[in-house]
Amino acid sequence: MIRYLTRPAILFLGAITIGCSSSDNSDGVIPPDDPDNESVTYTANIRPIIQSNCTSCHGNPPTQNAPMSLTTLQQVRSAVQSRNLLGRINSTTNPMPPDGRLPVSARNAIQAWVDAGFPE
Template sequence: MKNKTNLFILSGFIAFSSCTSDSVSDLGEPSNLSEVTYTTTVKSIIDNNCIVCHGNSPTNGAPMSLTTYENVKDAVLTRNLLDRISRAEGASGAMPLGGPRLPQNDINAISEWIDANFPQ
């Protein structure tokens, strides 16, 4: 009987000691921990999908390089990059040329980067 009493007391102690003093404000939505920036998100999308043709020396008829932040930002502003990667696969002018369309999550990330005013 003594062991059951000790076990009951120990269980109660563990249950009550695990409570915290978090306030309701501590339980709110976290700030945007995954801010889309060129360095953290966009660069890898471009590097993995575009650099084959849009490298330092563009190939396969690519008109510009997309190797730097400035290059990519300029392509968005002056060459309709978002429109080109958003077109249906096989549509005229769709990028990547002849390849599968980028995953929608990647397109959304680039769009979010643009909407946030191109954070580096």
């Protein structure tokens, strides 16, 4: 029985791996029915990403010429709505952070949080 199950499982994993690597240049949108999409919150998912990757410049106060802080939900939300945050984290020519784009999983989480309406 196991012999019949292993092979499709390996093919399936292979398909996921190929899917992930080839989607790296897409704009990072995940399907709305992805289960992870529903549970993303600022506190659990988004704040840790921003703290590790953005607040070294976008702290309170901002440093290194960053134009705004990203230390609260409201500040991040406002940067999404009026400072093109999603465009910048997905940009290949002018990304944020400036030294290279976040992993696609982190960009997807931010996109999912925006799509879900900025849940706390």
